[in-house]
Amino acid sequence: MHSTQTEDPPLLKQAVRAGVASAGVASAGVASAGVETQVVILAAGKGTRMKSNLPKVLHPLRGLPLIAHAIRLAWAITDAPPLVVIGHDAEAVSAAVGNTGQCVLQSPQLGTGHALMVVADRVPIAPNRVIVMAADMPLIRQETMRALIEEQNRVQAAVALLSVIADNPRGFGRIVRDLAGNVQAIVEEIDCSPEQLGIHELNASVYCFDGAWLWQAVRQLQPNPRKGEYFLTDLIALAAQDGRAVRAIVGDAEETIGVNTLADLADADAALRRRINRAHLLNGVRIVDPATTYIDLDVHIAPDAQILPNTHLLGNTRVGAQSVIGPNTVLRNAVIGSHCEVRQSTVEDARMDDHSDAGPYAHLRGGAHVCAGAHVGNYAEIKNSTLGPGSKMGHFSYLGDATVGAGVNIGAGTITCNYDGVNKHPTLIEDDAFIGSDTLLVAPVTVGKGARTGAGAVVTRNVPPHTLVVGLPARAIRKLKTES
Ligand code: UD1
Ligand code: CA
Secondary structure, three states, X not given: OOOOOOOOHHHHHHHHHHOOOOOOHHHHOOOOOOOOEEEEEEEOOOOHHHOOOOOHHHOEEOOEEHHHHHHHHHHHHOOOOOEEEEEOEHHHHHHHHHXXXXXXXXXXXXXXXXXXXXXXXXXXXXXXXXXXXXXXOOOOOHHHHHHHHHHHHHHOOOEEEEEEEOOOOOOOOEEEEOOOOOEEEEEOHHHOOHHHHOOOEEEEEEEEEEHHHHHXXXXXXXXXXXXXXXXXXHHHHHHHHOOOOEEEEEEOOOXXXXXXXXXXXXXXXHHHHHHHHHHHHHOOXXXXXXXXXXXXXXXXXXXXXXXXXXXXXEOOOEEOOOOEEOOOOEEEOOEEOOOXXXXXXXXXXXXXXXXXXXXOOOEEOOOOEEOOOOEEEEOOEEEOOEEOOOOEEEEOOEEEOEEEOOOOEEOOOOEEEOEOOOOEOOEEXXXXXXXXXXXXXXXXXXXXXXXXXXXXXXXXXXXXXXXXXXXXXXXXXXXXXXXX
């Protein structure tokens, strides 16, 4: 993702809070002269049909809010920061946009045509080419955008747009062509004649405009008499009347899924999931059952890793070569090295180094670090702790705020009592220590190198190296032989 700093977010937030229609970033001189290709993302609508308190464009899809999918696509086709038209929940949406785009406030929201009028007002010099897309179309491909641009350029069309042939018109605008096949108009469903309702070529809501033409045409839009809104789609008839070419490229049905409801979002998720899984498969990742494998967009998996069924790889998770993940495993922002195994476990904001393994039923939480060759067995939980190289924690144990050295054995049922009800305290277990079954380590406490605790020990004081402690509270009973 590009991180180009394109505006001053605090300024934007002030403008948004003030709710001033003429505010917005673009007035601070964002639009530079001579932009070759400008992407405009329409995101001011309410998204009523989602029936959710969360603004539609902030609903997550495979690890990113919908709006971020559109913004990424924009950066993939041009270096000019996208202009994002915001309105409903402007503050939350602008926060999600951050410095990945420039927000323009549309207030009130008087329709998709009005959204473009607001943009044209803010950007005094028309860009050469203007790509307009709705923010709710996360499956549009770069290649499709490029094809639209090429088509617009080839015939110097006023606009090249994406259409889709579908049996279910889903309330979309109908593409009206003349007998020669030239696009004459887009008619919204509320304005369709009975014959027009039968048209199966629909407007997907992705357009590539001749910028100079758009900038003057948008000022001629009139509100729709039935709905009172300015329809962007009325621009098509205006272009045809001007004698300018209008082209429609027919896209595929999956790519043009527009998210209006949570049912659409589920369809989009399934489609995107198939795409992501397929890319990993072609890259050499063995996904045993793609139908039950859920991988977010920004996950990296090395070739020759294996993903077993019913597994979720989320956020910024990374998996190294030859590692086997699953079944029934959730990795969220996890960094897994190579030759690791994670079985039926959850790993969140945690790291496992090469040749380590976990599970079944292990839970690695924030800040857990399992070092190379270490073993975490069943019903083990690790939080904000390091389990050193080659150390073993086989059975139902808890490590919190602990640093465990190399070659340590953590006996079954060991617990670091790291929380006294007010503060958290650290536990240090040095190399080659052996913690007996059911030991309670009352932090802050250190178990020295090569020391041992007896089964059931309650360790309240530091244990010197090479010393055996037993009992409650644990006392030293003898010095152990050292190898050196
Ligand atoms: C729109 C198209 C329709 C097309 C359909 C495809 C118009 C008039 N109709 O209808 O031809 O088939 O998309 O999905 O354009 N928005 C604003 N400001 C506004 C109103 C909307 O920014 O004042 C944004 C919305 O947030 C959304 C996009 O524009 O991202 C489209 O608006 P929406 O209400 O979803 O239009 P549709 O009814 O779906
Ligand atoms: Ca829509």
